[in-house]
Amino acid sequence: MLEMLYEAIYILLFATLILNFMLSRAMRFFNVGDSTILSPIIGTALGWLTFWIMPLSIAGIIVGVVATIMSNLILTNIIYPKINDKMDEFVDKKIEKSTNTDFNKALYSSTPEERVKYLCRYMQDNNYYCFQYSVNSALIYQAVKERIDNSKLLNEYPEVKKIIGENTNELMFNISNNSQAVGIVFTPATMNNKNVYMLGIYAYADESKLKERIAFENRIGHLLDKIYILSSSAIKNIDSTYKVDIFPFKAPY
Numbered sequence: 001m002l003e004m005l006y007e008a009i010y011i012l013l014f015a016t017l018i019l020n021f022m023l024s025r026a027m028r029f030f031n032v033g034d035s036t037i038l039s040p041i042i043g044t045a046l047g048w049l050t051f052w053i054m055p056l057s058i059a060g061i062i063v064g065v066v067a068t069i070m071s072n073l074i075l076t077n078i079i080y081p082k083i084n085d086k087m088d089e090f091v092d093k094k095i096e097k098s099t100n101t102d103f104n105k106a107l108y109s110s111t112p113e114e115r116v117k118y119l120c121r122y123m124q125d126n127n128y129y130c131f132q133y134s135v136n137s138a139l140i141y142q143a144v145k146e147r148i149d150n151s152k153l154l155n156e157y158p159e160v161k162k163i164i165g166e167n168t169n170e171l172m173f174n175i176s177n178n179s180q181a182v183g184i185v186f187t188p189a190t191m192n193n194k195n196v197y198m199l200g201i202y203a204y205a206d207e208s209k210l211k212e213r214i215a216f217e218n219r220i221g222h223l224l225d226k227i228y229i230l231s232s233s234a235i236k237n238i239d240s241t242y243k244v245d246i247f248p249f250k251a252p253y
Contacts (some may be wrong), residue, residue: 016047016064022088024066033072095230103127103246112229116221119153122219125248128200129228130191131235133242137188137195141169144186144197147234148227157223173227180216181205184224184229191247199231200224 002180020040027033047064054060106118107129119127131139148171154160163172170185189196201224206213235242 008130012058012060016051016061017044019061020044020047020064020068023065024072026252027069033069033076035072035075039072039075041067042071060246073090107244107246112222112225116218117224119225120217120221123201123221124204126200126202127246127248128198129231130245130247131197131231131242132194132244133197133239134237135239137169137197139238140197141171141175141186141188142233143234143238145171147230151226151230153223153230154224157219160223173223175220175223179206179208180213182220184220184227186227197231198237199228 017040020043022038023043024033024036024040027039028036033039043064043066046067047060050063051057051060102118102121106115109115109118131140148154148162154162157175159175159177161174163174169188173184175182175184181203182201182205184200185202186197186199190199202221206216208216232244
């Protein structure tokens with residue numbers, strides 16, 4: 001008789017457990033509750049507590065079901081959104097802090113190795129140098145073009161092809177082989193209602209292995225850094241008040 005009593009209690013306990021987890025899954029399926037683990041645990045715990053107070057009573061099952069539903073709704077509609085908002089805010093701040101630090105180091109580090117190290121982290125993300133100036137954009141273009149043409153840049157990078165873009169004030173550089181391709185552009189744009197020049201990678205494709213990709217990105221990073229240094233120097237000669245920053249920017253190509 002005692003064994004049958006224990007058996008009945010075990011059946012009720014496991015029935016409560018299984019029912020609560022099935023209920024939480026059903027709530028997820030019908031998109032009314034997102035908690036598939038915590039809410040059935042809460043419901044089961046309260047159900048089992050009820051069984052401890054009133055053995056062999058179906059009140060434990062009822063309490064478990066109600067607690068599972070209520071906790072699921074509370075967690076889904078009240079608790080989780082607050083936690084997610086806090087987590088999103090925390091992650092956004094961390095990303096922003098990290099990004100700003102890396103961008104500052106890419107802009108202002110004293111050695112090209114340091115600048116390229118941080119710049120390469122964002123090689124595939126279309127992050128552009130943004131030059132803000134107070135003179136005519138045609139003067140900027142001409143000064144940068146002459147500075148690059150008079151440098152040894154293209155001799156150092158024989159694989160680079162300089163292309164004059166459709167925009168008369170635009171410079172484009174293409175680098176490609178069987179598995180790797182990158183396009184660099186120096187192009188006028190508008191940001192925050194101000195005329196700017198954007199310098200950065202507008203096209204990136206690399207299907208090579210990790211070691212080759214790292215070497216390729218390092219070489220492209222140094223190329224982009226040298227164009228940045230040449231551009232900065234040329235712009236500074238005609239506008240000493242110019243400013244430069246790095247922004248995520250998708251070029252319309």
